[in-house]
Each structure stands twice: as C-alpha cells, then as structure tokens.
Amino acid sequence: MGDTLKKIRLIRKTSKTFLGISALLMLVSTVALYFYLRNLLQSEVEEELRSTEARIESSLVENPEPFQLSPVVEIQKVSRLGNEVLKDTIIYDPSQDEMEEFRELSTFSAINGENYRITVRALVVESENILIAVVISYLVIILLVFLFLFYVNRSKNQKLWTPFFHNLEQMKRFSLSSDAPIALMDSEILEFSELNTEIKLLTNKVRSDYRNLKQYTEDVSHEMQTPLAIIQAKIENMINIEEPLDDQQFEQLTSIQRDIQRLSQMTKRLTLLTKIENNQFANVEQLDITRLMAVTVQDFCEISNNAIKVDFEYPIKVDMDPYLATVLCNNLVSNAIKYNIAQQDIVVGSTVDDISISNAGTTPLKHPDSLYNRFYRESDGVKATGLGLAIVKRICDLYGFGIDYRFSGDRHVFTIHFGKK
Template sequence: MTKTTKKVRLSRKTSQSFLGISLILMVVSTIVLYFYVSNLLQDEVEEALFSTEARIETALKSNYAPFDLPPIVEIGTVAVLGVEKIKDTIIYDPSQDEMEEFRELTSFKEINGKNYRITVRDLVVESENILMAVVVSYITIILSVFVFLFYFSKARNQKLWQPFFTNLEKMKRFSLTSDKPIGLMDSEILEFHELNKEIKTLTGKVKSDYLNLKQFTENVSHELQTPLAIIQAKIENIINGDDLNDIQYGHLTSIQKDIQRLTQMNKRLTLLTKIENKQFLNIEKVSLAELMGETIQSFHEISVTEIKYHRKDDMWTKMDSYLAEVLCTNLLSNAIKHNTGESDIEIVVEDGRLSISNHGTKPLTHPENLYTRFYRESEAEKSTGLGLAIVKRICVLYGFLIRYEFAEGRHVFSVTVE
C-alpha cells in the first residue's frame, strides 16, 4: 500500500526551513557568545587581580607597611612560601552584609627578607551581571533582526513567486474547449519566464491535438453513419423482396442486426467521447425521478420484463437533460439485459438516491471492473458494452456517487446525487 505524504505549501515549507535553521543558529551563537564573554570577563578579572598583586608587591618592596582591606586585600607573613593559586570563593562582605562570590588570587613572595602571602579578590557578581546584560542584549538584537528578516523574506518571496502561483491558478482553469489561449503572467525571473514559454508550447500542442482528435472522431462518426444507413436500407429492400429462401433470409437478418449494433456502438462511442471532452454545457434543473418514469414507459413498449417503480421523491439535480435521459436509459437497459429468469426489475427513488436492481445468480467476482468498456466476467457472461462506462462518466462529470452491491440475490446499482 502506497504511503501518502502530506502536502504543504511552498511558502510554508521555506518558512519552516528558515525558522529551523535560524533557531539552531541563534541557540548555538548564544551559547558560544555566553562562554566567550564569560571567559573574556574572567580573563579581565584575573588580569586586574594580577595587576593589584603587582602593585602591592611594589609597595612592599618600597618598605610600605603591610595593610589589609577585607575582603579585597589581605597581606600576611608566612614561614614557608607556598604555590600561587587562583580560584572562586564565597566569603562574607561586610559592606553588603551578605555572602558574595569572589575571584581570589593567592601568591607568595619573598620581599626584603620576609615571606609574604598576598591575597587579592574581585567581586564576581558584577561580571555575571555584565555577562547577562550582554547575552540578553544579543538575544534581543538577534530576535529583532530575525523577525524583520523573516517577514521581509516572506514578503519578498511572495512577490517573487506571485507569477508562479498566478499561472498555476490559470492552468487549473485551463480548458481544452475554450477558444481563448492561456494568458500567463510574465516574470523577471528567468526560470519562470522559460517555464511560461514551455507551458504555452505544451498547452498549444495539447489543444491542437485535442481539436484534431475531436475533428477526426466527428468525421469518422459522420462518415460511418452514412454507409451504415445505406447498407441498412439496401438489406431491408432485399429482405422485403420475394426471391429469398430461408437461409438467405436468416443471413441477411443477422447482418441487419450486426449493422444496427455497429450503428449503436458508433453513437455510444461518440457520446462517450463528448462526455469525456466535457462538450455538454447545457445545464438545467431536471428530475431524475420523472425521467426514469418516462424511460420505463418507453421500455414497456419494447420489453416484456415487469418493472416495479417506487417513486418516493422527485430527486432534482442540475445537469444536461440529454445526459440525464442517457443515464436513466443505460441503467434500465443494463438491468434488463443482465436480468436472469423471469424476475422483475425494481426501481426505487428515495432520499436523493436512484437504485435499480435485477435478479442475479451470484455476486460479481471483480465489481471494480464493471465500468470498463466491454467488460465481461467470463467468456460465458454477456459484455457490459459501453452502457455502464457512459453511466460512470456522467456520474463523474456531475459529481454523483455510483455504487454496486449484490444483496438478497439481486444486482443493485445506486446513483446518489450529492
């Protein structure tokens, strides 16, 4: 079973790609900026600590008395020199009366014959505030630029793609039966311009082929009708003559039936072609229930099969009146043709649905092929000819729902007007 893919508009697809890539770039760049600025601020803090430590060392060498400025500067003497280290620490800040985070540098120096431990600290909170201010400002700027570029790009893309979408709508409304050429909107985009040229060439070729095929079909149909009518008339004259034996009469009668069959087939093929080419444009309000009643009366004159008609609704619809007659005639003739035994044909019109049923011995093996031209279930079965194919095309043309089912020993065809 083929998996169907959900279709999305081009503008939406490109917007999704733009949003996805922009979001990834924004997150990655924000993370990179955060760590870069964080390291930069930390380097600046450490540089300030080393600078302060150097000044203190210079002051001690100049015999200035050691001094403390808690928690920023602490100077003390030690017995043994230690290893210089730098770290983050949390200590009490009397000026803020709370615990604060500091960056701390501890170094050991021998100055004027004494061993000193010099500890300098710098407040980290200020650098964190600066870092957050930088990151927030960056995100705000990036979002502003992103929103601007998104809507600007969207508007720009819509303008660039407008000729394409306009021409797409014109192609949807393109009709082979129209005399007007397809008028496409030109574009400054080279690819769209070339596409327009190819579409015009293609539609012109298709319309030319269609007109040639239509003319050929009409000519063949017209040319066949005349010789068939002449042959039919000559055979009737021979049959009505006096110099025929039974064998000759039988052969001529068989030929006459074949000619009649060819004539009807020619008419139906022509009708089917016209339906497929949508040449029936005369739309009017018709009652399928009333037309079916008239069709039944006509069939009573040529068929002995009993037809039961239950008309409960009028079943009004808008369509070509001639095709409505063809629809009713083909459904009824198909039911009579394939009816088994001496059972009756039953027709019901109710709730916008026309159903017609005839007796059958078994359900169809391949009901999906019913509307194929000249379809037959087996060599022993009768061909469906063109009747049901014409019915199907009429239903497709006007959006009717046609359905087949086998119920209670009967073949049931139903046409629902939606």
C-alpha cells in the first residue's frame, strides 16, 4: 500500500498555487525588466557618446587644435587611423577624486588632413542607479499589487467556497438513524447546485435503503424465532413422550435441538451486530464496568464448572450503553469458558484503564488477526457461532476502546483498553 498523501485545505492549496505562480511571474518579469532597462540605458549612453563624438568632429573642423576635458573627452593626433572601440573602463575622476566606471567610445577620424583619435566617455554609475531605482520601484509596486490581489483572491475564494464547506459539514453530521432532511446551502455556482441535488438524492436513497434493510433484518429475525421455537417445542415433546426412544434417536434429536439453539443464538447476534454497526444504541450512561464484570462472572459461576478468579485493583468508569456493556462482559467471559482447557482457572483482572481476562491454552492462535472476523473459529472443536468476539470488537470500535490479544505463560489473554487509544 502506497504512502498516504498529505492532506491540505482547499483554500490553502489554491493560495499556495497563487503564491507560487505569482512569485515565479514576479521573478521572471523583474529579471526581464532589469535586462531590458539595462540594454535600453546602455543604448542611450552609446547614442549620447556618438552624438558627443559627432559634435567634437564638427568642432575640430573649425578648430583643429586637440583639447581634453578629462575624463569625459580626450582628443589626440595619431599617425594612422584605427578601428572604433566601444568598451567599459574604470578611470580616475578628478571631480569625484575616486575611480569611476565609464562607458568609453574611441573613434578615429581624418579632419583637414590630420588623423585624430577621439575618445568620449559617459559615467555608468548614474545609469546603474537609475536602473536599480526603476527595478526597486517596480518590485514595490508589483509586491503591493500582489498582496492586494492575494487577499482579495483569498477572500473571494472563501466566499465562493462557503456553500461547499457548509455542505461538507452537513455531510459529516449526516445520520442514517435521523429522519431530519439534510440542510444544504444553495449556491449560484452551477456545479455546486448540481452537487447539492445529487447529495439530496443520494442521502434520500441511502436512508430509504437503510430503513428497508433494517426492517427486513428485524422481520427475518422475528419471523425466524417463531418456527424455531415451534420446532424446539416439538423436539422436546418427542424426547419427553412416554414411549422410550432408542439411543440413536435420542442423540439425533438432542443434536437437532442444539443446532436449533445455535441457529436462534446466531440470528440474535447477527441482529445485534447490525444494530451496533448502524449506531442504534444511543442510550449512554456512566457505568462501573468492573462491577458489571464481577456480576457477570458470578452469574457464569452458577452455571459453569470453571473456576473464575477476579482481581480488580481499581474501579473503571466508562460511558456506554448499559445493554452493550452487559453484552461485552458476557461475550468475554463466555469466550474464555468455551476455550479454557483442563478445567484450569480463568482469571479476570484490572488496572487503571484496562480489564484483562485469560484462560488456559496449549499453543498460541495461528491467525490472531482474524479473531474478530464474523464466523471465524480457530478450530471446529468448539461449536460456537463465531460472532462473540466480532461483537466485542464492534462495541469497542463504537466507543473508541482498544482490544488486543496475546499468548503468555500458556494462557490466552484478552485485554480491553478503556482509556484513549
């Protein structure tokens, strides 16, 4: 079985998606803006350099004497013409009394029969400052817009999904045993409206099927009891007639009688299981489960040859249906008696939150994980319905109790944990 996916709320998921996409777009757009403005400013600087160079050439036509305006303009006579050079350089700026970065354009021109190298420079720092200022301004504006859109989007999403979350809570509270219609919130969203319609149809159908199945189960259970009771009575009459039965007839009738009792008991237990799984036991009271177990042990001691020792250290209070508490105790003690060997003692004890019951055994169970399945029996040696422990497990699940089995010291030990699992 694969790893369980980590669950996340819908609003948080959509918000994380919005955040991720927005952050990516902000990063990409900022980088793109930075390089675009950088190239644009660099182009403007180069255009300014060429414009300055053209004006200097015009000035040299009228006045051929070289001049300098360090570090912005340098004009030198050269012996021959060279290639144009455009580059970044760092030179000393007397006005700032420090080294500064410049964009430098060096060209060669022949003017009035003389060869000149004309070098013009533009300060790069100013353009970089402009670039950084523009990018920061852009980031601030985008961030503010992003925050505004994020909270507006989140608020709108919460409002938009409110009917869905409300209806989800109603579905969580939905109960088959209640006849109250499910209260769904209407929505202007078409898909939500269609979902509401399907939910109403589904819940009505489930309730109808549940009522039909419940009625069917109760009817079958009730109707089976009557013919079983009649058959049982007829068998008893046959056994008790004046004409004596031979051993074979008596044994067959007794076997039929046991099977009828087992069938009747199975029907009642299946009905009980169905009621437990349908949560039809809503009468919850605070009970002393140790006291109830002691009464149950006393009752079984009157009809059983097994010796049952009781050792309760602490009383345990639980909140549960009294009838189910009685069934829980009866099934645990009955199971221990059925599978006890050599008439050894059965021991029932308690700690702060646990009750344990153990009976003697020779070997541990082969399939302990199947103990609580319906109709499961470890062996056919004991004629039981295979429903006792299944009922115990369903009762524990209903109230959040824990149950475990272990084999220790040649004894089968069942422990019910009444504390928080």
